[in-house]
Amino acid sequence: MDPTLEPLARSLREAPVVDRDGYEYFVHGVTDGVPPVEPAVLQAVADGITARIDLESVDKLVAPEAMGIHHGTALSLASDIPMAVVRKRSYGFPDEVAVHQETSYGESELYLNGVDAGDRVVLVDDVLSSGGTIEAVCDALEAAEAELVDIVVVLRRVDADHESVSRDVTSLLDVRVRDGAVEVLE
Template identity: 85%
Template sequence: MDSNLEPLARSLRDAPVVDRDGYEYFVHGVTDGIPPLEPAVLEAVADGIRDRIDLEGVDKLVAPEAMGIHHGTALSIATGIPLVVVRKREYGFPEEVAVHQTTSYGEDELYLNGVDPGDRVVLVDDVLSSGGTIEAVCEALEAAEAEVSDIVVVLRRVDADHEDVSREVTNLLDVRVRDGALEVLDSE
């Protein structure tokens, strides 16, 4: 494993797992903001993303609310690339794109604003489970006529069926829930 990710990996091993209507949902700073997310972990996430994807010529980072925001923010500060947040709130702006998001345990509407035709964007999120969120945001980016250069998440749940994902997704660590506990696997 990338030694820079070891503090993150260690902290994940203690993450509590709660039941969300039959879905084993782990709770961690990366995915929930609780327990508190150490600045060093956020910095390691931003560095890990910069090591893995090419950010040259990228116009905007795009992060879905809520839990993509802190990772997108850390990366934006580290790179100087502006951040767009995909909201669960409608604004009614003329160019707004609305899409339906289905996750492993729920659904919502997402609203994209602030991305212009021809923008080269990187999509950033905390976790990939079913892939429904990534597919929904990609659909919105396609409607906005943006070019998605990379999709990156901090954690990929290898125990979830990524049936909705038809695109390549880069991640920092692989995780799974087994016997009620979160396990970290190396993604490389």
């Protein structure tokens, strides 16, 4: 494992797992903001992404509300690239793009603003589980005629069904839930 990711891996191994209507959901600062996200973990996320993704020609980072925001913010500060947040509420701007999101544990509408046609963007999110959020945001980026350079998630749940994701996704760590505990795969 990349040594810069050890603070993240260590904190994941201690994360509690709860049942959300039959779905084993782990609770962690990266994915829920509970417990608070330690600065060393956010630094590991920013360092891990910058080591894996070519950001040289990227115009904007795009992060979905709510849990992509702090990872996008850490990366924006590290890279000096502006960030657009995909919100769960409409502002009614003329170029706003609305899309429907369905995940393993809920659904909602998402609204993209601040991304222009031709912008080269990297989508940053917390976890790839069902793939519903990533697919919805990618649909919005296509509707905005932005160029998707890369998709990066902090965590990929390898025990979840994310076959609906038709795009390549880079992850910092692959994890699964087994016997009520989070396992970090090497």
